Amino acid sequence: MTGPAPVAGRGRSDAAMDPVINPHIPTSEVLRGLLAEAPADCVSFGWLLDKLHKRSFGIVLLLLALIGLAPGTSPVVGLLLTIPAIQMILARASPAFPRIIASRRFSTQRLVRLVDRAVPVLRPMETVIRPRWKTPFDATTRVVGLVVLALTSVFFVPIPLSNIVPAVTIMLIALAYLEEDGVLLALSLAAAAAVLFVATFTIWQSVEAVRFMAS
Template identity: 35%
Template sequence: MQQDNYTGPNHSGPDPWPKKPSRLSDIVRSIDTSEDTTIGALVDSLGERAFGALMFIFAVPNIIPTPPGTSAILGLPLVILTWQLMMGRQSLWLPETIRKRRISREVLGSFVSKMLPFMGKIERVLKPRFGLIVASDLAERLIGLITFALALVLFLPIPFNNMLPAAAISCVALGLAERDGMAVFLGYLLGVASVAVLALISSALYIGVVAFFRALFGF
């Protein structure tokens, strides 16, 4: 995926590691939090950045406390983004209705202020490694497939079910942006955990509904 000086995996040359992209903390720090903005303006301000950077920006607010409805605002563009990554697109496209959705400066400010200290710490351990997991067209399509499924889970209106899939997508996004296969693998593990939690919640809801109707109608 193209990002700053990085133009995607070099499938024809012998060098498996492209030039290191700009750090995500620098990208996040450049976001203007002085006024409300739209999703389209945010995407345009990033220019030809990594899909990983955009995935991180759309996913990570769901990990930290934010105003209600944040997952609904950011979830749909995340679904569209990961779908395009899965399809192998080299640039991001968003429909105009999504581009016009507004993000308040409070949400942006909360995101930037809370994430920068964390990102400064996590970026100390991120580095290009385990290239088979992240640095090929097939690997990026697999990342797109898995994060697309997680984005759908994140978008579902299920209480208390946002944090794990958002954390999984954020880990994968960090790994994709920094070409760190270890971070991507950790994101995969968190993704498995989030699906397991979703299954448990769904089972509990089903059992609760069945028990309610049995008590109500006496069967």
């Protein structure tokens, strides 16, 4: 994923005197920074999106997928994931949720618990995951949105624990997108293709079994 183009007309000496522009900040540090800025009592989903800026798509996918690991959350999380996924396909600058969702307030302690669950998992992974094999940002955003949208369908499969594999896959995709790691992204997309193949085959087998029993 490529960064901004250099400003025309600036000499080498000027560039050398400048500090590093927009250094890459690990996702775990971004999440910790959210807690430092969060109000003491409660926050809204809209506040969260405003604070994340360009990281909003990736972190929203990551947090929703993390929530999606919990039993009984599959339909709600699957539905919520379709919103940023479609907007990524449309190359929107940041996710926009309906007002009834964006204005939803929840206690800051819930955000703290969610971040406390995510950070210990992210930090060891960030020692290995790093920016490499950079890909065009717009194209990557559209591809990630398309794959996540396809994976959301698995959340509605009425099979116990069927939410875990797509949720973990979306977490890996989101992390690769956030950390600009093309290697992890390629592996995650391959895993997504395998998940979709197995889910499609399982559904087809179930339908065939029902048809056989009904005949």
